[in-house]
């Protein structure tokens with residue numbers, strides 16, 4: 242299905258309130274984790290995004306029935322696993338799909354999953370998933386781009402991750418949740434999305450200790466019950482909007498946020514001269530008080546500055562006079578936004594994976610998003626830019642931001658996506 246470009250006429254401040262969506266990157270693994278229960282599980286706080294529809298298709302193929310029971314609530318029910326194979330056509334769309342491997346191993350003792358896809362911003366191996374599975378006792382085979390796992394004895398033992406990885410930590414936890422052995426994961430990710438998945442599994446009766454620390458112990462249990470769970474707010478969307486407010490020198494309020502998940506973004510904005518006020522689940526951003534100062538950022542694992550907000554930060558810094566430097570230690574090649582921002586008058590050069598940004602004015606231009614957060618960056622820049630920006634590649638933005646044009650209009654932005662005409666629908 243073709244999607245029409247987003248038109249934004251920028252250069253004016255935003256105002257009002259923005260209700261942050263529930264977290265895509267927490268919801269995806271929790272939907273996969275719901276496969277572990279034979280009983281119905283109702284999840285509240287599921288954003289209506291293309292990635293969510295994709296994962297629902299994937300778990301549906303494996304045996305989960307699902308029904309939307311509210312605007313952002315889904316009930317999943319998997320009495321039986323019907324398939325232990327997740328084919329390329331489904332898995333190639335999205336990186337998060339690779340963790341169905343863990344759920345299938347737990348529930349069925351075997352899994353064949355194609356190498357995952359996802360946003361193309363550089364090398365994204367799955368070696369830690371595979372090494373962890375092997376260390377915990379699974380037989381692993383790789384053939385023709387597929388990974389096959391077979392459980393011949395209860396999972397047990399330990400694995401020390403070679404780097405902090407959200408997905409591999411989640412995959413190993415899922416694989417060990419149902420069973421009779423004990424698994425210890427060291428140098429495990431403390432990311433909010435790992436913690437939320439563990440909290441969800443424990444709410445159904447799993448025995449997983451150490452969430453939010455680098456050592457996670459999973460004691461296998463026989464089965465999980467059904468239940469209800471609410472997913473955390475989307476800190477990446479919230480971060481994008483905070484940076485949009487700063488780029489447009491606005492004063493806005495974000496509602497339904499977890500300020501404690503956003504500290505790295507808030508601290509950088511405060512350092513730049515932006516006022517940030519936290520009160521419960523409300524966060525106010527005031528960029529009207531002083532001229533903003535340039536800064537340097539390095540994207541790191543949580544609780545460091547998120548890689549998923551790095552391109553949007555580059556867009557903001559392109560509007561701040563002076564020199565800023567941006568490095569991404571998680572995905573050093575996450576740079577597809579640079580050429581497009583430069584099309585809008587930004588002055589960003591890249592040397593050895595380091596963005597050197599000479600901030601100043603940006604102007605509207607036709608641009609193209611090549612991945613989700615590059616799209617977020619182009620929206621931030623377009624809101625700040627004089628004139629009209631036409632952003633192509635909305636299929637990427639739609640992976641991560643729900644009804645974005647409409648919700649940005651709620652902040653007073655001039656943003657609209659043309660309706661699909663019969664002619665464009667047949668493209």
Ligand SMILES: CC(=O)N[C@H]1[C@@H](OP(=O)(O)OP(=O)(O)OC[C@H]2O[C@@H](n3ccc(=O)[nH]c3=O)[C@H](O)[C@@H]2O)O[C@H](CO)[C@@H](O)[C@@H]1O
Nearest residue numbers: 266337364365366367368369370406407408409548549571
């Ligand atoms: C759907 C979802 O939630 N995606 C997020 C998740 O991706 P994802 O879970 O894939 O990212 P990881 O945390 O696993 O990756 C972190 C780093 O470890 C490396 N690595 C990872 C696994 C592995 O087997 N080998 C290896 O070398 C990666 O290349 C990367 O440099 O976390 C990323 C890092 O916060 C975010 O950008 C993604 O938006």
Ligand SMILES: C=C(OP(=O)(O)O)C(=O)O
Nearest residue numbers: 335336337359360549613
């Ligand atoms: C990069 C993302 O997703 P994926 O890991 O599926 O590519 C993202 O959510 O920013």
